[in-house]
Amino acid sequence: MGLITDQMPPMIEAFPGGPAFLTSLDSIINWARSSSLWPLTFGTSCCAIEVMMAAGAAHHDLARFGAEVARPSPRQADLLVLAGTIVKRMEPRLRTLYDQMAEPKYVIATGACAISGGPFIYNSYSTVRGAHEIIPVDVYVPGCPPRPEAFFYGLLTLQKMIREGETIRKPNERRKPVLANLPPGLTLEQLRKEMIQNLESHSVTKFSDKPTGGF
Amino acid sequence: MVNPEISSLEKRIQQSPSKTELNTQEYFVNMGPQHPSTHGVLRLVLRMDGETVQDIIPVLGYIHRGIEKKSESVGYRQQVHLTDRLDYLCSLMNNWGVSAAIEKAMNIELNDRIETVRTIVAELQRIQSHQLWWGVFGMDLGAFTPFLYGFRDREKITAIFEETIGARLTMNYFQPGGMMYDIHPDFVQKVKEFIKYFRPILKEYEDLFSGNIIVQERLRNVGIIDGKTALAYGATGPVLRASGIPYDLRKIEPYGVYSKVQFEVPVGKVGDCWDRYQVRMQEMQESLKIIEQLIDNIPEGKHMVMKFGAKIRPPAGRFYSQIETARGVFGTFFVSDTTDKPYRMHFRTPNFHNLWSVLKMAPGGRVADLVAILSSIDVVVPDMDR
Amino acid sequence: MTKEELLQQVCGLADGMTIQEQSNQPTVNVPVEKWLSIAKTLKSDQRFQFDMLSDQAAIDWPQENQIELVYQFYSTSLGHNLMVCVRVSRQNPIAPSLYQLWPISEWQEREIFDLFGVRYSDHPDLRRLFLEDDWKGYPLLKDYKDDFMLERPW
Numbered sequence: 154m155g156l157i158t159d160q161m162p163p164m165i166e167a168f169p170g171g172p173a174f175l176t177s178l179d180s181i182i183n184w185a186r187s188s189s190l191w192p193l194t195f196g197t198s199c200c201a202i203e204v205m206m207a208a209g210a211a212h213h214d215l216a217r218f219g220a221e222v223a224r225p226s227p228r229q230a231d232l233l234v235l236a237g238t239i240v241k242r243m244e245p246r247l248r249t250l251y252d253q254m255a256e257p258k259y260v261i262a263t264g265a266c267a268i269s270g271g272p273f274i275y276n277s278y279s280t281v282r283g284a285h286e287i288i289p290v291d292v293y294v295p296g297c298p299p300r301p302e303a304f305f306y307g308l309l310t311l312q313k314m315i316r317e318g319e320t321i322r323k324p325n326e327r328r329k330p331v332l333a334n335l336p337p338g339l340t341l342e343q344l345r346k347e348m349i350q351n352l353e354s355h356s357v358t359k360f361s362d363k364p365t366g367g368f
Numbered sequence: 369m370v371n372p373e374i375s376s377l378e379k380r381i382q383q384s385p386s387k388t389e390l391n392t393q394e395y396f397v398n399m400g401p402q403h404p405s406t407h408g409v410l411r412l413v414l415r416m417d418g419e420t421v422q423d424i425i426p427v428l429g430y431i432h433r434g435i436e437k438k439s440e441s442v443g444y445r446q447q448v449h450l451t452d453r454l455d456y457l458c459s460l461m462n463n464w465g466v467s468a469a470i471e472k473a474m475n476i477e478l479n480d481r482i483e484t485v486r487t488i489v490a491e492l493q494r495i496q497s498h499q500l501w502w503g504v505f506g507m508d509l510g511a512f513t514p515f516l517y518g519f520r521d522r523e524k525i526t527a528i529f530e531e532t533i534g535a536r537l538t539m540n541y542f543q544p545g546g547m548m549y550d551i552h553p554d555f556v557q558k559v560k561e562f563i564k565y566f567r568p569i570l571k572e573y574e575d576l577f578s579g580n581i582i583v584q585e586r587l588r589n590v591g592i593i594d595g596k597t598a599l600a601y602g603a604t605g606p607v608l609r610a611s612g613i614p615y616d617l618r619k620i621e622p623y624g625v626y627s628k629v630q631f632e633v634p635v636g637k638v639g640d641c642w643d644r645y646q647v648r649m650q651e652m653q654e655s656l657k658i659i660e661q662l663i664d665n666i667p668e669g670k671h672m673v674m675k676f677g678a679k680i681r682p683p684a685g686r687f688y689s690q691i692e693t694a695r696g697v698f699g700t701f702f703v704s705d706t707t708d709k710p711y712r713m714h715f716r717t718p719n720f721h722n723l724w725s726v727l728k729m730a731p732g733g734r735v736a737d738l739v740a741i742l743s744s745i746d747v748v749v750p751d752m753d754r
Numbered sequence: 755m756t757k758e759e760l761l762q763q764v765c766g767l768a769d770g771m772t773i774q775e776q777s778n779q780p781t782v783n784v785p786v787e788k789w790l791s792i793a794k795t796l797k798s799d800q801r802f803q804f805d806m807l808s809d810q811a812a813i814d815w816p817q818e819n820q821i822e823l824v825y826q827f828y829s830t831s832l833g834h835n836l837m838v839c840v841r842v843s844r845q846n847p848i849a850p851s852l853y854q855l856w857p858i859s860e861w862q863e864r865e866i867f868d869l870f871g872v873r874y875s876d877h878p879d880l881r882r883l884f885l886e887d888d889w890k891g892y893p894l895l896k897d898y899k900d901d902f903m904l905e906r907p908w
């Protein structure tokens with residue numbers, strides 16, 4: 154029998170003389186889910202530029218992580234990237250968007266506003282203090298706004314969580330959110346190397362650690 | 369219980385003029401707050417006859433963060449942080465707007481280095497903002513390539529900013545009395561490299577997008593507004609200039625070192641989407657010209673003329689000053705009661721004022737035209753809602 | 755026209771108009787009952803030609819029991835600007851709407867109605883702009899209290 158570990162083999166080959174029976178189907182499903190997240194384009198303010206646009210464009214290239222198919226419709230998306238401030242008037246709309254997304258769904262809250270209200274936590278009559286007051290959040294990415302690399306770090310954290318068996322989760326069940334905080338003193342070069350290691354451990358392709366573009 | 373918001377909006381909807389012909393049936397379409405081409409959380413209620421837009425009712429407030437209330441509880445230096453988050457694509461120019469208002473109130477004379485560096489950096493950001501607009505404009509019209517091209521070149525300016533300023537988007541660089549830090553030693557060289565790199569790229573933008581027949585069809589004679597109406601509906605910036613009124617504060621009330629440099633103010637003729645497109649494309653050329661004239665001889669001097677961190681207490685009174693951002697006039701109005709916090713702070717934001725000319729541009733056109741129009745006036749929603 | 759000439763000519767339009775000294779722009783105080791007719795003159799008179807209403811703001815003065823409305827005008831043909839301050843009572847804030855003279859005023863006034871509660875007579879569509887209709891109170895007033903809002907503890 155084929156032994157499927159947490160590490161996905163490069164190819165699934167049929168055994169000679171009969172179909173392969175996969176003992177650990179869940180890990181395949183989790184792997185597939187983690188590698189093809191479809192984010193919902195939900196950008197309310199500043200973070201949307203860094204997290205959805207700059208990260209998705211040519212220089213940083215979100216497609217490397219299998220999450221570039223941004224959909225404006227919640228019915229076609231399974232990852233809600235909360236980029237920006239949530240105000241009281243937006244609260245019911247955000248709840249509706251979350252409810253309309255198909256299970257299993259994941260939420261990354263990026264930026265200070267989506268984590269805690271950020272600069273608008275005091276003396277603001279309309280800013281909601283954090284997305285967790287409205288919907289369950291899986292990963293927090295700190296920054297104001299976070300750089301695209303920090304967002305990728307959060308995305309990789311979420312992918313790791315999914316691979317470790319998040320699919321068995323019951324609908325709407327709240328789990329403990331993870332803070333995808335970049336360690337202090339980390340340079341961009343180290344971060345890129347770490348990302349590539351993470352990518353290569355689950356892929357057959359080789360990646361270059363040279364940043365694309367730039368002078 | 370009736371949701372009062374719906375009931376008040378419904379009343380407004382019932383008042384909207386009905387112009388059906390040929391016994392067609394009218395209906396309403398909700399565009400936003402979650403819509404890819406409203407650039408954020410703007411909501412438009414459209415009264416439609418077939419595919420023709422009859423009337424538009426904008427609904428704002430989905431990102432109203434109460435910045436003006438918040439401003440009253442923080443000191444003058446911290447206002448700069450809040451303006452970063454209004455129009456985040458012109459954060460440096462917003463910083464300049466509020467810093468200049470405070471400097472004028474306190475009669476602070478800046479040295480030439482500060483003025484020159486401010487001008488260069490603000491013009492760089494004008495290019496950066498227009499690059500992003502160009503990319504997103506293409507994407508809204510259904511072409512994905514401009515998005516990738518625009519962001520590729522935007523990253524070059526972002527890299528320059530990151531070295532000098534330490535931030536990529538919310539800059540918080542200009543302070544009342546100068547700048548937070550002096551420019552990076554490599555700044556001049558990198559900016560020169562960028563100008564050399566970007567001139568041919570602008571030509572490439574034109575080749576890729578402007579001459580395209582589909583783009584021309586989508587933009588020419590779409591969303592026409594004449595200068596007088598645009599002015600009456602509060603439009604400023606490229607939207608007003610495309611309608612033929614050369615209202616540019618850099619020429620009219622020169623600030624910084626704009627009075628010492630040679631540049632043109634691009635003006636449109638028809639006032640359609642194509643003119644707004646052309647005005648912005650030419651503004652990028654003009655910004656490059658301005659930077660070229662200044663970059664070789666940045667005067668020596670300090671980067672901060674005030675004592676850093678000292679509390680600011682302007683004299684009592686009402687102070688209004690304005691500045692030209694990439695989208696239009698950014699005005700700062702504040703009332704001082706001689707304490708270290710403003711009694712009242714109000715921002716005249718360009719996007720809030722530019723939005724309403726859509727009500728004159730879009731009716732009679734198609735929904736697809738409305739997307740082109742919205743993109744051509746380049747809305748940033750948090751700036752509208754404050 | 756210099757700043758002083760402009761101020762003199764504007765003040766000559768009606769009685770009760772004074773020059774506001776504490777300002778960095780040419781500024782006049784206008785009584786609210788005369789404001790609509792003076793606004794018409796500012797728009798149409800050949801000497802002024804204020805065709806651009808740049809900004810409208812309001813200031814709350816609880817000690818004096820007044821709300822002050824501040825208008826910024828600019829003339830594209832003559833190139834001069836003017837700030838106008840109009841005071842209305844805080845208990846019953848009613849001001850004339852200028853939307854027929856400067857259409858942008860319609861939404862600037864809606865914003866002030868939303869945040870300060872100033873009611874504009876003959877306004878075509880006076881609804882809240884940013885907040886929902888069931889919002890209690892007007893948040894930019896100095897005595898606004900709210901269960902939700904947190905005061906900065908330092």
